[in-house]
Amino acid sequence: MSLVGIGYDCHRLAAGRRLVIGGVEIPSDVGLVGHSDADVLAHAVTDALLGAAGLGDIGEHFPDTDERWRDADSIALLSQVVELLDARSLRPLNIDCTVIAEAPRLAPYRGAIRARLAQAVGLAPARVSVKATTAEGMGFIGRGEGVGALAVASVEEISRLSGDGSRLPGDGPRGGDG
Ligand code: MG
Numbered sequence: 001m002s003l004v005g006i007g008y009d010c011h012r013l014a015a016g017r018r019l020v021i022g023g024v025e026i027p028s029d030v031g032l033v034g035h036s037d038a039d040v041l042a043h044a045v046t047d048a049l050l051g052a053a054g055l056g057d058i059g060e061h062f063p064d065t066d067e068r069w070r071d072a073d074s075i076a077l078l079s080q081v082v083e084l085l086d087a088r089s090l091r092p093l094n095i096d097c098t099v100i101a102e103a104p105r106l107a108p109y110r111g112a113i114r115a116r117l118a119q120a121v122g123l124a125p126a127r128v129s130v131k132a133t134t135a136e137g138m139g140f141i142g143r144g145e146g147v148g149a150l151a152v153a154s155v156e157e158i159s160r161l162s163g164d165g166s167r168l169p170g171d172g173p174r175g176g177d178g
Pocket residue numbers: 009010011034038039040043
């Protein structure tokens with residue numbers, strides 16, 4: 001059985017911040033503003049995985065009021081969510097995402113972003129699709145005020161049955177850590 005989830009995020013652009021998208025730092029005069037590293041794409045992918053698993057959203061797991069997540073590496077948070085899924089016998093199947101940014105052009109970085117996301121979630125790069133588009137000059141993205149990202153993720157149940165049909169350690173009934 002597979003399950004799907006969606007994720008959406010946007011962050012404001014400002015001078016004096018790093019521009020990190022999908023775990024890849026992109027040279028730019030402006031960067032994304034947020035409590036963590038503000039990696040808008042990693043956040044959208046994280047929410048898509050949490051959504052597929054029915055586990056709430058990124059803000060519940062990593063609240064921006066918590067000092068632990070200040071300047072956090074969002075790729076590390078994404079990997080933590082994959083572990084959370086694993087504890088519930090779920091693993092990512094594929095991810096498809098789109099970054100919406102007026103500038104800089106993301107095409108030269110798409111391969112690196114794909115590889116970084118794939119590594120973070122434990123998938124082959126072929127199972128991670130990264131697309132980029134602009135807002136054609138319209139709205140907050142078009143004016144260069146921010147960057148948006150959308151993601152869809154599917155996850156599947158991991159079979160942890162051993163050969164004789166008995167359950168393996170770690171595949172107990174769900175529950176425990178919430
Ligand atoms: Mg965010």
